[in-house]
Amino acid sequence: MTMSDFTGLRAIVTGGASGLGLATATLLAERGCRVACLDLNPEVDAPLLGIRADVTDDASVRAAVAETVAAFGGLDILVNNAGIGAQGTVEDNDDDEWRHVFDVNVQGMVRASRTCLPHLRESPAAAIVNVCSIAATAGLPQRALYAATKGAILSMTLAMAADHVREGIRVNCVNPGTADTPWIGRLLAKAADPAAERAALEARQPTGRMVAPAEVAGAIAYLASPLSSATTGTSLAVDGGMQGLRMRK
Secondary structure, eight states, X not given: OOOOTTTXXXXXXXXXXXXXXXXXXXXXHHTTOEEEEEESSOOOOTTSEEEEOOTTOHHHHHHHHHHHHHHHSSOOEEEEOOOOOOOBOTTTSOHHHHHHHHHHHTHHHHHHHHHHHHHHTTOTTEEEEEEOOGGGTSOOTTBHHHHHHHXXXXXXXXXXXHHHGGGTEEEEEEEEOSBOXXXXXXXXXXXXXXXXXXXXXXXXXXXXXXXXXXXXXHHHHHHHSGGGTTOOSOEEEESTTTTTOOOOO
């Protein structure tokens, strides 16, 4: 039996044409939601609606949200998923790289959220889900810049939840572990020994494997669903036990 808790609802997923975003958009649609995938390359299959948007460009975001609302007649859910990665210690990325990654990962969520909020206030089932990371709550090597953006997202999620709870808008985030996404695929391709690097990424999660995009999508759907109407200001780890478990070798 297919769940239909999203029937009649309308959602935007940023970065929705690949990876975690596409998995999320597909699951929401399967459960009855009308979904617009905002992406730089918005090629998606029906019933998903692909709309080009650049989260670093405020005018682009506003135009994409307006197009979505015109097509759907309103908006109930925003999934802030668009983001990019970065490698290195605090010494390794120059100022331009710091500005760029924050512009996409943090300010991109700001642009999408503030544009969607007027529409979400009109929904009886409004929810925002931000895609954060295990990097916000655990010290990972060679991820200083990336972790800084995700730490900002975690704090911003809590502040947004407090700001908008009395407006009937729930705000939560998911903290995935290392997920088997196209970005990780590109990272592995650059490694001196891709097979060894994949094995290392899998081994650092207690489950012994990377997180599947569908598993993150399931957590996002849980937080976005009207069935979770009492849940706000929460971060949900989807990390194979990486944050909470301390396994013996």
